[in-house]
Amino acid sequence: MSGDEVKPVLLPDNVRPQKYDLHFNLNFEKDLFTVDEKIHVKVAAATKELQFHALELEVENVSLRLADGKEVQPSSQAIDNEVLTLTFAEELPAGELDVSLKASAPFNKNMTGLYSYQGVDGDTPRTFACTQFEATDARRAFVCIDEPTAKATFNVVMTLPKDMVGLSNMPITNEESGDSTKTLHFGETPVMSTYLLALVAGVFESVEAVTKTGTVVRVWTPLGRKGEGEFAADIGARVLDFFAEYFDIPFPLPKQDMVTIAEFAAGAMENWGLVTYRETALLFDPAKSTTAAKKRVAEVVAHELAHQWFGNLVTMQWWTDLWLNEGFATWVGTLAVDYLLPTWNVWTNFLSMYTSRAFDSDGLPSTHPVEVPIAEAREVNDVFDNISYCKGASTIRMVHSFLGEEAFRNGLRIYLKRHKYGNAGTMDLWKAWEEASGKAVSSLMHDWTKTEGHPLVTASAKEEGDVIRVHVSQERYCTSGVTEDMKKQKWFIPINVVSSNGDKMVFELHDKEGEFTVKKANWVKINAGQGGFYRVKYDDYLMKGLNEALSKGELDGTDRLGMVMDISALPTTGDIPTDQVCKVHTS
Numbered sequence: 001m002s003g004d005e006v007k008p009v010l011l012p013d014n015v016r017p018q019k020y021d022l023h024f025n026l027n028f029e030k031d032l033f034t035v036d037e038k039i040h041v042k043v044a045a046a047t048k049e050l051q052f053h054a055l056e057l058e059v060e061n062v063s064l065r066l067a068d069g070k071e072v073q074p075s076s077q078a079i080d081n082e083v084l085t086l087t088f089a090e091e092l093p094a095g096e097l098d099v100s101l102k103a104s105a106p107f108n109k110n111m112t113g114l115y116s117y118q119g120v121d122g123d124t125p126r127t128f129a130c131t132q133f134e135a136t137d138a139r140r141a142f143v144c145i146d147e148p149t150a151k152a153t154f155n156v157v158m159t160l161p162k163d164m165v166g167l168s169n170m171p172i173t174n175e176e177s178g179d180s181t182k183t184l185h186f187g188e189t190p191v192m193s194t195y196l197l198a199l200v201a202g203v204f205e206s207v208e209a210v211t212k213t214g215t216v217v218r219v220w221t222p223l224g225r226k227g228e229g230e231f232a233a234d235i236g237a238r239v240l241d242f243f244a245e246y247f248d249i250p251f252p253l254p255k256q257d258m259v260t261i262a263e264f265a266a267g268a269m270e271n272w273g274l275v276t277y278r279e280t281a282l283l284f285d286p287a288k289s290t291t292a293a294k295k296r297v298a299e300v301v302a303h304e305l306a307h308q309w310f311g312n313l314v315t316m317q318w319w320t321d322l323w324l325n326e327g328f329a330t331w332v333g334t335l336a337v338d339y340l341l342p343t344w345n346v347w348t349n350f351l352s353m354y355t356s357r358a359f360d361s362d363g364l365p366s367t368h369p370v371e372v373p374i375a376e377a378r379e380v381n382d383v384f385d386n387i388s389y390c391k392g393a394s395t396i397r398m399v400h401s402f403l404g405e406e407a408f409r410n411g412l413r414i415y416l417k418r419h420k421y422g423n424a425g426t427m428d429l430w431k432a433w434e435e436a437s438g439k440a441v442s443s444l445m446h447d448w449t450k451t452e453g454h455p456l457v458t459a460s461a462k463e464e465g466d467v468i469r470v471h472v473s474q475e476r477y478c479t480s481g482v483t484e485d486m487k488k489q490k491w492f493i494p495i496n497v498v499s500s501n502g503d504k505m506v507f508e509l510h511d512k513e514g515e516f517t518v519k520k521a522n523w524v525k526i527n528a529g530q531g532g533f534y535r536v537k538y539d540d541y542l543m544k545g546l547n548e549a550l551s552k553g554e555l556d557g558t559d560r561l562g563m564v565m566d567i568s569a570l571p572t573t574g575d576i577p578t579d580q581v582c583k584v585h586t587s
């Protein structure tokens with residue numbers, strides 16, 4: 001089946017929730033939770049059936065209130081294949097109605113949905129609870145339409161043990177106190193997707209920092225360890241300031257909480273206004289932790305906070321676009337850290353972490369395109385790998401280098417402002433970048449995200465009077481050799497070139513080969529700044545100049561690393577003598 005035939009499996013769009021009222025009662029003694037729900041829905045055309053997602057939930061007391069105030073009960077209800085179907089004897093009229101129900105389940109034990117885990121209360125182990133809904137596990141905690149485009153507002157109420165801290169996406173607006181429990185009312189969220197809703201209940205202490213515009217960024221840690229949250233709170237506030245300016249949109253929520261979860265499957269999760277982290281991605285102890293650990297905290301915090309706009313304010317249409325959500329957050333998170341902590345040279349980290357990993361996976365004959373069409377949302381967990389994540393991020397880096405900073409940023413602002421509080425697909429972003437730059441972004445991205453593999457650019461040169469004529473050709477790079485089919489592949493490659501006299505140019509290679517000239521110079525570097533996701537092989541003439549540049553320290557950090565990455569990779573395909581590799585490594 002070709003990619004274009006893969007269609008998302010969705011619930012009928014006849015019924016769309018507008019608002020959820022959710023009262024969660026967390027009962028740690030009985031190891032279960034209940035949720036009293038009221039879902040305000042819009043029905044587009046009269047129907048006898050309502051469908052929602054629900055998984056491993058016991059659902060009871062379902063009742064409808066129609067716009068005219070009439071109460072209706074379903075004649076039958078059934079959960080099958082994660083879908084709750086409510087059937088009615090009479091047709092429900094088009095218009096708005098409220099669905100009320102009660103759902104309950106034991107706390108999940110596999111770090112998904114609404115799950116309980118072992119935390120610590122001082123020195124004592126104690127059971128806490130939190131949520132992890134991406135991609136399709138909100139349906140384990142409450143009845144909902146669990147699709148990214150089914151955006152709605154949420155009023156969360158949480159009843160929990162009195163001595164615990166309760167957190168959700170929005171600030172607490174009201175608190176009621178019982179004998180051993182308390183009930184927290186949180187403010188209504190903006191319209192958002194279900195996978196970004198979050199709840200946390202546990203024993204924590206906090207430190208906070210404030211952005212320039214007064215938004216409080218709070219880091220929640222186990223008792224006695226709040227000092228370890230100071231770095232994340234501080235960098236978090238500065239990152240929010242950076243993004244508000246970069247995207248030209250103020251931070252969309254009244255507060256930002258970041259909390260450490262003792263048992264957590266991923267590195268972190270970007271829930272809107274309440275990011276959850278595993279400890280090592282959030283806490284930093286200046287006395288004990290390494291600089292590498294500090295860098296990781298900065299990178300993960302910046303990545304998650306980038307999502308507060310890119311992903312949460314504007315959300316992907318469907319899980320097929322998850323690579324863009326993640327690739328972009330990784331790229332722009334690196335941009336933020338580089339801006340705030342320039343001495344860390346995080347772009348060389350980016351190259352050795354993401355681009356290099358992407359090259360490794362994408363150089364194998366078994367690789368796949370960045371964009372893999374997904375039918376069932378749950379499949380996203382299987383297809384999301386190094387290629388989607390690391391090559392996706394590297395592809396964004398290439399667009400940035402192709403468009404230049406100003407057009408890239410302007411296009412991004414167009415995209416975010418146009419689609420805020422809504423959903424958008426990859427084409428919407430390419431279109432915005434085309435508007436801002438006048439360049440053919442769609443055709444560039446088609447080659448790099450919808451086809452597998454990447455090219456090796458072979459460059460040779462000769463002097464002609466006062467210029468150097470450079471010939472470039474492209475062929476797919478594959479560790480096990482190139483097949484006849486691979487030989488037919490070609491990419492639109494924007495080739496950035498820099499020479500020893502500081503001249504810079506971009507040569508757009510659309511065909512299998514091409515030529516350009518540069519003013520005579522001691523050396524010419526292809527893929528200047530390592531913005532492009534391709535490997536380069538130089539002839540002896542170009543290599544000689546570059547070797548000299550390396551030994552004199554004339555190439556910057558990213559170009560130097562790029563040379564090493566290229567040359568180290570080429571012997572495996574039998575393309576370059578090993579002594580050339582050694583020359584670069586030792587310089």
Ligand SMILES: [Zn+2]
Pocket residue numbers: 270303304307325326329
């Ligand atoms: Zn992410």
